[in-house]
Each structure stands twice: as structure tokens, then as C-alpha cells.
Amino acid sequence: MFLTVLSILGACLLIAQTTVLARMPPWLGNPDLLFLLVLFVAVKVDTFRGIILVMIYGLMMDIFSGFVPGLYPAVYLGLFLTIRYASRHVIVDEPVHLPPLAAASYLFCSGAIFLYMTIFNPGTDILWSWRDLLLQMFILAILALPSFHVLGRIAARIASNRRRIFSTAKGGNRFIS
Amino acid sequence: MRKRSKRTRPIRQFLVISTCIVLFGVLALSFMGRKELTLPHRLIFDILGTAQSGVTGIINYVLDIRNDYIDLIGVKKENARLREEIKRHQALTVDYREALATNVRLRKLLDFKEQIPQPTITARIIGRDPSEWFKTFSIDRSSSDGVGKGMPVVTVEGVVGQILDGGNHRAKVLQAIDPNSAIEVLIQDTRTQGIIKGTGDSYRLHYVLRNNEINPGDLLITSGLGGVFPKGLPVGRVSSVVSKRRGMFLDIEVEPMVDFSKLENVIVIMKSNQLTE
Known part of the structure; x- marks a missing residue:
């Protein structure tokens, strides 16, 4: 359920x-929303499901x-593992750390x-334009906090739905027959 | 005295009445056979006419006030209705303008399509590359339509790119402004040959020797030598030429003929595939 919803969400963001966003004026930039989702997965989701998700997004x-087939899965996987490694030594999911994390990750x-x-x-x-x-990087830094907030709520919603589905097998007080 | 006056009264009355009858008779006789108004008629008519017009004016003024008041009762509702109607018409106008613009664009494409000797197929751009590092876009034509790898993609203004690969329902196009795109071109006037490569938003013309006379504004067309693009398609115009002290070649910037940010429809030239043969 979690993987499916986040995969569909990734597809929607990419579309x-x-x-829509590709028609925005060039000076305004085209925010890489999928990248923010990859970042969210790297920071918030457990390793096993995270790897599957970033591979799907890469594909x-x-x-x-x-x-160049394989380019994005490799890069996203590299980013995922780097953030995982960094999270052992630095607190990466603090709100104040998210904007610089987004910019640095990009x-x-x-x-x-x-x-x-x-x-x-x-x-x-490849095209390399510092501008x-x-x-x-600036756009992603601005969008990092609100997008993490929204994605966090979506993830929590999915988790609560799942808990409800699995916990309805036995209702009421199980000590009273 | 009183007796005398009593006697003379009938005579005076008779005289007055007979004078009136005579005068009336004279007047009647004088009017007979005339078709124009006489001075007294005109005088009376003018006086009465002025009064008439005054009264009519007052009546109309009162009636107007009454009608205006009655009209005010429904005016708010009508105002809202008219505003809605204006909005609807404005939306319709936008639709018509869009349809007209699409019509003009497609007509140009059609005219251009008829000029190309090879079979062609029109395609709509359905998505652009989301990354900063590549310049590609997707079109709604695929291998099932006969679109295959390497086919040139053009538009009325000039060269757009070439097909990278064709899926079952869509194909990906490498834009000519991508650094990985290289097209053999020649300058239309001087027939000087070179290769243009993309720089992200324009082109750079490579391998033009310093002894060539190249000027800003010169038109570049495809040379047909690469085997991908047919000969004679417009590519761009020279925007700047720099001759450095060292090196064999000129440093030439080229402005694309096509505005890549505004592309909506393109033409795929279908070269040597099963559908066209």
C-alpha cells in the first residue's frame, strides 16, 4: 500500500x-518535485522500502x-545511500536542516x-549551467519544508489506514469472551 | 333718457349681430379656396403649438420618471444576467482565438508538409524533459505509427531534432539544442560547411576555417550530408562571429530558427521504414 501510493504520487509529480510546470517561464525555474520526493524517501522511509522507491523513481x-538508461536509478540510489550514511552521524530530518540538505543533495x-x-x-x-x-537549488531549498510537511502527512495517513485495516480483525475487549 | 335708451337697444343689437355676420361672411368668403394657413391661423397655431409642446414635454418627463422607476425594479437582475453573458462571450472569444491560432499553426504545418518530398507525420508534444541536464521531449507518435530511431523532426520554422527511440505509444526526441546533437550544415549564401552542436538554448557552429567570410545574420541550412536531415531545411542564423588569434577555426554562435520553448506540434520526416516503402 505504502509503496504503491508513493509510486503513484511520484508518477503524478513527474507528469x-x-x-504543467514545464510551461513556466525559464527565469522562474521548473521545480524538481520528484527530487523532493526522493529526498523525503531517503530521510523518512526505512532502508528496504526506500531503496525500492528510489529505484522506481529513477526508472x-x-x-x-x-x-542514458540506468543513469537516474544509479544517481538516486547513490543519493539515498549517502543520506542514510550521513544520518548516522548528523541529524538530517530536523526542519532547520532540510533546506540546506535539499540544496546540497541537488x-x-x-x-x-x-x-x-x-x-x-x-x-x-550534458548541459551544465551554474545559473x-x-x-x-534555491527553489528546492524553499520548497523543502512545505513539501516535507505535506508528504509527511500523506505518509502518516497511509500508515494509519494500514493500522486500521490490520487492527479490525478483533474488536472490543479481547479479555471478555 | 332712460326711455330713449330702451328704444335704441334692439337697433344696436341688430347692428352688432349683423356686423358680426357680415364679418364672418367676409372671412369665410376670403378663406374659401385657400390651401395655406393665413396669418391668424399661424399665430394661433404657434401659440397653441408652444403650449402643446410644453404640456407634452411635462407629460413625457413624468412618464419617463415613472418608467425609469419601474425599470429600476428589474435592473439588478438584468445586470447580473448581462455580466454572466459578457463572461460567457469573453470565454467564447478566448476559445475562438485559440482555435484560430491553432488553425493558422496547423495550416502552416500542412503547407510545409506538402513541400517535403518524403512522407511525413505530424505529432503533438506531450511532455518535456524534467531535468536540467538534457534537452528532450516526448511526442504522441510511436513505432506503431512508423516513427523510428534517427528520423528527423522539423517544424515550419526549421530543424527541431531527431527521434531518439520510439516506444509503443510515444517517442522521445533529442532536441537540436542538446549538446549531444550534431547536424551538418552549410551557410546558404557562401556554401561554407560546418557542424552545429547544441549549447542548451542555441547552437555553436564548429569547424569553419578562419579564412571564410561569415557575417552575423547569415542563414544556415542543413547540408544533407549527415544522412539524417534532408538538404535545405533552415537551422538558424549566425548571431556572432569571433576570430581568435590562435586556432584554425572561427568561433560562431548561431541563433535557432525554432523557438523551442513555444513548440507544440512538430513534423516527423519518415525516412525509409516499412510504412513508407
Whole structure:
């Protein structure tokens, strides 16, 4: 249930990003909402389900973006594992840490994509614009807190529904026959 | 004295009445056979007419006030209805304008399509690349429509890109402004050849020797040498030429003919596939 809902949510965000948000004026930027979802999964979801989700998101991105299969799953997985490792030493899910985390993670992903392309596809180039990169980091930093709040509520809702479904097997006071 | 006056009264009465009858007779006789108003008629008519107009004016004024008052009773409702109607008409106008713009765009595409010798298929852009690192978009045509890898994608203004891969229901297009796109071109006037590569939002023309005469504004067209694009399609216009002290080649910036941010429909030129053969 959790995986399905978050996968569908990822697909919806990606569709919005490629259609509605893609028509926004370039100076306003096109917020990478799916990236925020990847970040949320990396920070809030347990390792097993988190890996499955980031792989699914990576596959989705592979379909919609670029032309190098495997690029996004690898980069998102790298980001996921890095944040997991960092969370052992630093508190990453504090609200005050989320905006810089979002910006730094995007920079990490951009660098990882550049490295991946350089190492595995030497003949190909990617667009690298510091202006666009900084604009996207700024947008993600602004959106990090509200999006984490909304996604947290969605995740809590799913969890409570699941608890209700599984806890309705026996109702009332089980000590009274 | 009193006796005398009593005697003369009938005579005076007779005289007055007979004078009146004579005068009336004279007047009647003088009016007979005339078709125009006489001076007295006109005088009376003018006086009465002025009075008439005054009274009519007053009556109309009173009636207008009454009608205005009666009209006010329903005016709020009518106002709301008219506002709704204006909104509806405004929405309709927007729809008509959009339809007109679409019609003009598609007509241009159709005209252009007829100029291309190879079979073509029109496609609609359904999604753009969400990332900052690549310049691709998806179209609503696929391998089931005969669209295959490497087919050129163009529009009325010029070259757009080429098909990267075709799925079952959609295909992905690599835009010509992506750094991984390279197109063989020539400058229309001087026939100087070169290769343009994308820079994200424009092109850069490579491998043009320094001894060539290139000027800003020169039109670049496809040379047909790469085997992908047919010859003669417009690509862009030279926006700046820099001749550096060192190096063999000129540094040339090219402004694309196509506004990639406003693309909605494109034409896929279907080269050598099962459907076209």
C-alpha cells in the first residue's frame, strides 16, 4: 500500500513536472518535485522500502529524461545511500536542516550525473549551467519544508489506514469472551 | 333718457349681430379656396403649438420618471444576467482565438508538409524533459505509427531534432539544442560547411576555417550530408562571429530558427521504414 501510493504520487509529480510546470517561464525555474520526493524517501522511509522507491523513481526519470538508461536509478540510489550514511552521524530530518540538505543533495546529484556521464558515456555531453543549477537549488531549498510537511502527512495517513485495516480483525475487549 | 335708451337697444343689437355676420361672411368668403394657413391661423397655431409642446414635454418627463422607476425594479437582475453573458462571450472569444491560432499553426504545418518530398507525420508534444541536464521531449507518435530511431523532426520554422527511440505509444526526441546533437550544415549564401552542436538554448557552429567570410545574420541550412536531415531545411542564423588569434577555426554562435520553448506540434520526416516503402 505504502509503496504503491508513493509510486503513484511520484508518477503524478513527474507528469506535472513534464507538462504543467514545464510551461513556466525559464527565469522562474521548473521545480524538481520528484527530487523532493526522493529526498523525503531517503530521510523518512526505512532502508528496504526506500531503496525500492528510489529505484522506481529513477526508472520513471529514465523514461522521461535524457537518453542514458540506468543513469537516474544509479544517481538516486547513490543519493539515498549517502543520506542514510550521513544520518548516522548528523541529524538530517530536523526542519532547520532540510533546506540546506535539499540544496546540497541537488548539487550532489548534478555532480554525480556529470561523473556518471563522463565515466560511462565518454562521448556524450550534458548541459551544465551554474545559473540554472543555483536557481534549482534555491527553489528546492524553499520548497523543502512545505513539501516535507505535506508528504509527511500523506505518509502518516497511509500508515494509519494500514493500522486500521490490520487492527479490525478483533474488536472490543479481547479479555471478555 | 332712460326711455330713449330702451328704444335704441334692439337697433344696436341688430347692428352688432349683423356686423358680426357680415364679418364672418367676409372671412369665410376670403378663406374659401385657400390651401395655406393665413396669418391668424399661424399665430394661433404657434401659440397653441408652444403650449402643446410644453404640456407634452411635462407629460413625457413624468412618464419617463415613472418608467425609469419601474425599470429600476428589474435592473439588478438584468445586470447580473448581462455580466454572466459578457463572461460567457469573453470565454467564447478566448476559445475562438485559440482555435484560430491553432488553425493558422496547423495550416502552416500542412503547407510545409506538402513541400517535403518524403512522407511525413505530424505529432503533438506531450511532455518535456524534467531535468536540467538534457534537452528532450516526448511526442504522441510511436513505432506503431512508423516513427523510428534517427528520423528527423522539423517544424515550419526549421530543424527541431531527431527521434531518439520510439516506444509503443510515444517517442522521445533529442532536441537540436542538446549538446549531444550534431547536424551538418552549410551557410546558404557562401556554401561554407560546418557542424552545429547544441549549447542548451542555441547552437555553436564548429569547424569553419578562419579564412571564410561569415557575417552575423547569415542563414544556415542543413547540408544533407549527415544522412539524417534532408538538404535545405533552415537551422538558424549566425548571431556572432569571433576570430581568435590562435586556432584554425572561427568561433560562431548561431541563433535557432525554432523557438523551442513555444513548440507544440512538430513534423516527423519518415525516412525509409516499412510504412513508407
